[in-house]
Amino acid sequence: MSYSKYKRSGEFRNDRRYQTVRLQRRRGRAETRLKTSVILSGVCILTAAFFLVICASYRTMEKQQTLFNDKKRRVIREGCPASMADKEAAKTVAWPGTSEHQLGLALDIVDLDYQQLDTRQEETPVQQWLMENSWKYGFILRYPTDKSEITGIIYEPWHYRYVGKEAAKVIHEKGICLEEYLENYQQNYPEES
Numbered sequence: 001m002s003y004s005k006y007k008r009s010g011e012f013r014n015d016r017r018y019q020t021v022r023l024q025r026r027r028g029r030a031e032t033r034l035k036t037s038v039i040l041s042g043v044c045i046l047t048a049a050f051f052l053v054i055c056a057s058y059r060t061m062e063k064q065q066t067l068f069n070d071k072k073r074r075v076i077r078e079g080c081p082a083s084m085a086d087k088e089a090a091k092t093v094a095w096p097g098t099s100e101h102q103l104g105l106a107l108d109i110v111d112l113d114y115q116q117l118d119t120r121q122e123e124t125p126v127q128q129w130l131m132e133n134s135w136k137y138g139f140i141l142r143y144p145t146d147k148s149e150i151t152g153i154i155y156e157p158w159h160y161r162y163v164g165k166e167a168a169k170v171i172h173e174k175g176i177c178l179e180e181y182l183e184n185y186q187q188n189y190p191e192e193s
């Protein structure tokens with residue numbers, strides 16, 4: 001029997017040598033697929049990798065007071081009249097007793113590769129991801145850029161506050177700030193009689 005005829009025959013399909021070759025080929029393809037997916041997932045991990053740093057969390061009253069006093073001294077040094085210094089300092093450092101960090105509900109989060117607390121923070125991969133996803137975990141960007149008039153605080157693309165998943169979802173979907181949420185969406189409980 002010629003080889004081509006033998007190959008077409010059923011006898012060839014049952015030949016152990018042929019089956020071994022077939023299995024080896026199959027294993028080869030599986031190994032190639034496995035290697036490809038390992039390489040691809042490695043690439044995905046590399047491109048998606050970013051590292052966040054929590055640079056501020058809970059603060060005591062004393063700590064907030066120290067931060068406020070430091071800021072006040074700085075604005076005076078920069079030429080602000082002493083009588084206006086409290087107000088000027090309060091634009092960027094909360095009055096002692098009013099900081100969300102004292103509640104233990106706020107975190108300042110920055111990108112490992114860019115740790116400055118300024119508006120460029122919003123361009124980092126960490127902030128891009130947080131702005132898109134933090135609400136899923138019950139956090140909101142507390143002081144968004146277009147809400148300073150309402151919040152009374154400058155844009156802080158690093159300050160996140162825990163408000164719970166339910167509130168965070170509404171705030172994210174409606175594009176509102178916490179003040180607007182409390183005004184319009186807060187559950188109204190019946191008054192006690």
Ligand SMILES: [Zn+2]
Nearest residue numbers: 106107108159
């Ligand atoms: Zn903060």
